[in-house]
Amino acid sequence: GAVVSQHPSRVICKSGTSVKIECRSLDFQATTMFWYRQFPKQSLMLMATSNEGSKATYEQGVEKDKFLINHASLTLSTLTVTSAHPEDSSFYICSARDQGGNSNQPQHFGDGTRLSIL
């Protein structure tokens, strides 16, 4: 159980393109989902917390107009990288927490999206 599906797994596109990444919890409902960015050989950096039915909470230094987050249902959150540029190239990972448990349940991660902007 506790499967999180992230799509697409890889995107290669031209500079200026907007890219949407989907994160779905397949067998549980997630009030809260998280979006991370990971640079090569580094740890995960939390970008934002996605809350179902309300605005996302962004970490300091993350541009909310650049990284649009929509959490329209209990099983789906999307991250849109608007007008992407080469410096946005990275590995983006989402996670979801099962709302059926207490707030300290472990997060379950998607397989990540490798974004390459040419």
Next chain:
Amino acid sequence: GDSVTQMEGPVTLSEEAFLTINCTYTATGYPSLFWYVQYPGEGLQLLLKATKADDKGSNKGFEATYRKETTSFHLEKGSVQVSDSAVYFCALSDRGNDYKLSFGAGTTVTVRA
């Protein structure tokens, strides 16, 4: 604030060797502790967890014990396999930080046949 410090890698071992990855933490409250594993090109998978002092998490031959007195959560496996080659992340979540995960830097482990 919360922080996690884990042993820097890379770590290279022979098959059937003993693996230890040290992890210590700083937290304001009573955190839950986790080890996640990341295989190449993939997301993170929960390996094991412990939610209170003296709890031992275990999975796939890996173990870690929540030591409050030393604020540690060291990962151990008695006999590693080539398939254990991956990056291992120690992490904590804490009510004082809205249960967001704080990660260590990750330790790359390579097991040679």
